[in-house]
Amino acid sequence: MPDFFQNNTVTTFPEVAKIDFKSIHNKYFKVIVIQTTLLFVALFLVAFIINYKAVVILNFDVFWLYTLLSLAFITVLFLKVIGFKKRKYAVREKDISYKKGVLLQSLTTVPFNRIQHVEIDQGPIARYFGFVSLSVFTAGDSSDDLKVPGLLKEEAEQIKEFISTKIDG
Amino acid sequence: MDSTENFSQFRRQSKKGILVIYLNLIYTALKAFWLLLVIFLQKFSNISESTVFYIYLSVGGLLLFFLIRAFLIFKNFQFKIENQHFILEKGILKKTSTSIPFDRIQNINFKQNVIQQLINVHEVNIETAGSSKAEISIKALSFAEASALKDRVTIDVNAFKAEAKENKSPLLKVGLSALIKVSLTENHLQSLVLLFAILVGFYQQISEISNGLGKQEVLDNYIFKNSSALQSSVFLIIGLLLFLTIIAVVSSVVRVLLRHFNLRVYLKDNALEIYQGLITKKSIVLKKDKVQHITISHNPIKKKLGISFITFKQAVSGKVKKKQDKIIKIVGCKKEQIAIITNLLFPNEILEAEKKNFSNVYFKFRMYLRSIVFLVALNVLFVVSQLGIWIFLVNLILFPIVVFFVELQYRKRYYYFNENILVLNSGSIETHRTYLPFFKVQNIQLKQTILQANREVVDVVFQTASGKIKIPCISMESAQEIYNYTLFKVETSIKSWM
Numbered sequence: 001m002p003d004f005f006q007n008n009t010v011t012t013f014p015e016v017a018k019i020d021f022k023s024i025h026n027k028y029f030k031v032i033v034i035q036t037t038l039l040f041v042a043l044f045l046v047a048f049i050i051n052y053k054a055v056v057i058l059n060f061d062v063f064w065l066y067t068l069l070s071l072a073f074i075t076v077l078f079l080k081v082i083g084f085k086k087r088k089y090a091v092r093e094k095d096i097s098y099k100k101g102v103l104l105q106s107l108t109t110v111p112f113n114r115i116q117h118v119e120i121d122q123g124p125i126a127r128y129f130g131f132v133s134l135s136v137f138t139a140g141d142s143s144d145d146l147k148v149p150g151l152l153k154e155e156a157e158q159i160k161e162f163i164s165t166k167i168d169g
Numbered sequence: 170m171d172s173t174e175n176f177s178q179f180r181r182q183s184k185k186g187i188l189v190i191y192l193n194l195i196y197t198a199l200k201a202f203w204l205l206l207v208i209f210l211q212k213f214s215n216i217s218e219s220t221v222f223y224i225y226l227s228v229g230g231l232l233l234f235f236l237i238r239a240f241l242i243f244k245n246f247q248f249k250i251e252n253q254h255f256i257l258e259k260g261i262l263k264k265t266s267t268s269i270p271f272d273r274i275q276n277i278n279f280k281q282n283v284i285q286q287l288i289n290v291h292e293v294n295i296e297t298a299g300s301s302k303a304e305i306s307i308k309a310l311s312f313a314e315a316s317a318l319k320d321r322v323t324i325d326v327n328a329f330k331a332e333a334k335e336n337k338s339p340l341l342k343v344g345l346s347a348l349i350k351v352s353l354t355e356n357h358l359q360s361l362v363l364l365f366a367i368l369v370g371f372y373q374q375i376s377e378i379s380n381g382l383g384k385q386e387v388l389d390n391y392i393f394k395n396s397s398a399l400q401s402s403v404f405l406i407i408g409l410l411l412f413l414t415i416i417a418v419v420s421s422v423v424r425v426l427l428r429h430f431n432l433r434v435y436l437k438d439n440a441l442e443i444y445q446g447l448i449t450k451k452s453i454v455l456k457k458d459k460v461q462h463i464t465i466s467h468n469p470i471k472k473k474l475g476i477s478f479i480t481f482k483q484a485v486s487g488k489v490k491k492k493q494d495k496i497i498k499i500v501g502c503k504k505e506q507i508a509i510i511t512n513l514l515f516p517n518e519i520l521e522a523e524k525k526n527f528s529n530v531y532f533k534f535r536m537y538l539r540s541i542v543f544l545v546a547l548n549v550l551f552v553v554s555q556l557g558i559w560i561f562l563v564n565l566i567l568f569p570i571v572v573f574f575v576e577l578q579y580r581k582r583y584y585y586f587n588e589n590i591l592v593l594n595s596g597s598i599e600t601h602r603t604y605l606p607f608f609k610v611q612n613i614q615l616k617q618t619i620l621q622a623n624r625e626v627v628d629v630v631f632q633t634a635s636g637k638i639k640i641p642c643i644s645m646e647s648a649q650e651i652y653n654y655t656l657f658k659v660e661t662s663i664k665s666w667m
Contacts, residue, residue: 104618105618106617109613109614113660114659139667
C-alpha cells in the first residue's frame with residue numbers, strides 16, 4: 001500500500017479568525033419571519049381559546065396576556081432580525097464551520113474526518129422558497145452537532161457531495 | 170490462548186445456562202409483582218381452600234411455562250465467530266441475527282452473580298458504543314470457554330503469539346484495607362442522595378399499588394403522623410441527622426465493598442482487564458484505544474491518604490443516556506499506580522512542566538451572578554411562603570457557603586496542555602483532572618454571551634464521543650489558539666479515535 005504512509009500534513013494552522021465566512025441567502029430571512037409569525041399566531045389562538053372557552057379561569061384581564069404576547073413577538077422578531085446577519089458558514093478543505101447567535105454567540109467547527117453522516121432536510125415553508133438545511137453528525141452528543149439552515153438546494157447538495165468524497169477519501 | 174476452543178461453528182452456551190435463564194425469568198417476574206405477592210400473603214387466610222388450589226395450580230403452571238421458555242431461549246441462542254465478526258442468532262418466535270465486527274466491540278465484561286458462582290459459569294457481555302445495554306449477553310459459559318472467547322475477540326489476529334502470553338501479576342491491586350479507606354472517604358452526601366432516591370422509588374411503588382386498593386389514606390396518615398411528630402422535637406431532628414449520617418457512611422461502605430471488592434487490574438496487550446465485585450463478580454476488558462478521556466479525582470481526605478480514583482470514559486451513542494454501569498472506575502489508586510496507567514494510555518507524555526492557565530476573573534463573576542439570582546429567587550419564595558422573619562437567617566448561612574464554593578471552584582479551574590494532550594482541572598471540594606488527547610475531539614465550539622463579549626472572554630466546548638468538556642471563560646486570544654491547534658491535530662490525525 002504505497003499511499004498508506006502518505007503524510008498529509010497541513011503546513012499552516014487552520015486559523016479560525018481568518019476564515020472567509022459566507023452569509024445565509026438573503027431571501028431566507030422571509031422564511032424566518034413567516035415561521036416566527038406562525039408560531040405567535042398559534043400562541044395568540046391558544047390565548048384566545050383559553051379566554052373564550054374559559055378553560056382556565058384567569059384572575060387578571062386577558063388584555064395583559066395579549067400585551068405580553070405582543071411584546072414577546074416583537075422582541076423575538078427583533079432578535080431574529082439582528083441574528084440573521086450573524087448566521088454565517090464556511091466550508092474549508094478539511095472542516096465546516098457555522099456561526100450564529102446574538103445574546104449567546106457560538107462558533108462550531110466540525111472536522112470532516114470526524115463526520116459520521118450528512119443530512120439534508122426541508123421544512124414546508126423553506127421548501128416553498130427552495131431552501132434546505134444541512135446537518136452533519138459526529139459521534140459526539142448529536143444535539144450539539146452542526147446544522148446550517150437556509151442553504152439553497154444545489155449549494156447544499158454540492159457541500160454534501162464534497163464532504164462525502166472527503167470522508168471516503 | 171486456548172486452541173481447543175474453536176468458535177467457527179455455531180454453538181450454544183453451557184447447558185447450565187438453562188438454569189440461569191430460568192432463575193432470571195423468575196427473578197424478573199418477582200421483581201415486577203412482589204408487592205402484589207405481599208398483599209396476597211397478608212390476605213392468605215381469607216381465601217377459601219378451592220381457590221388456594223387454583224392458585225397453586227396457576228403458580229405451578231407459570232413455573233412450568235418459565236421452564237419451557239428458558240429451554241426454548243437456550244435452544245435458540247447460538248453464536249459463532251466468522252471473519253473477525255461475532256455472530257449471534259437468537260429469538261424463539263422473532264428471530265434476530267446480530268453481527269458485530271471485532272473492531273467495533275468496546276468492551277467484553279464477565280459477570281458472576283451468586284447463582285452463576287454456585288454452578289460455576291460466567292456471563293459474558295459484549296458491548297459496543299451503540300447502546301447503553303449490553304448488545305450481546307451470553308448467560309452461561311465455562312471459564313475456559315469464556316476466556317477463550319474473550320481472547321479471540323480482544324487479541325489482534327496479527328499480534329505475535331509470544332505477546333499473547335500475558336504475565337499474570339496484576340498491574341494494580343486494591344486490598345481490603347485500602348478499600349475501606351476509599352469507602353470512608355467517599356462523598357457521603359451523594360450516597361445518601363442515592364439511597365434516598367431508591368427509597369422514593371420504593372415509596373412510589375407502594376403508593377401506586379395501595380392507591381389501587383384504596384389504602385392511600387392509611388399511608389398518607391402514617392407519613393403525616395410521623396412528620397408532625399418530627400416538628401415537635403428538636404432532639405428528634407438532631408437524632409435524625411446523626412442517624413442519617415451513620416446511614417450515609419454505612420451505605421457508602423456497603424456500596425464500595427459490593428462493587429469494588431478484591432479489585433485487580435491486569436495489563437494485557439492493548440487492553441486493561443479489571444476484576445472486581447463481592448457478590449456479583451465482574452470483569453471488564455477495556456481496550457486502550459477505545460478510551461476517549463480519563464479523569465483522575467480525589468478529595469482533601471483522599472489526598473491526605475494518597476489515594477484517588479480514575480474514571481474512564483468511552484464512546485456512547487448520543488441518544489442513550491449515560492448509564493452508571495458504563496462508566497468504568499478504578500478506585501483506590503496510589504500515585505505510582507496512576508502514573509502507570511496514565512503512562513500506559515498516553516505513553517511518553519510529559520505534562521508536569523506545562524504552564525497552568527487559569528480562567529478569566531469573569532468566571533468568578535459569572536458564578537457569583539448566578540448565585541445571586543438563585544438567592545434572590547429563594548428570598549422571593551420566602552416572602553411569598555410567609556414562613557416568618559427568622560427564615561431569612563438562612564441567608565446568613567448560605568452566603569458564606571456560596572463565597573467559599575465560588576472561590577474554591579475558581580481556584581481549581583485551570584488547564585494546561587502539551588503537544589498531544591489537554592489537561593483540565595476542576596472541582597470544588599473534590600478535585601477532578603481530565604486528560605483529553607486532542608485527536609479524540611469530535612467537534613469544537615466557541616460560545617460567548619453578550620456579557621462575555623464585553624470582557625472578551627469565551628467558553629471553549631470540546632465535543633467528544635463520550636460527552637462535552639468545557640473550558641470556561643478564557644481570553645479570546647488563547648481560545649482561538651486552542652481552537653486552531655485542536656482542529657490542526659484532529660485534521661492531521663490518522664490514528665483511529667475509536
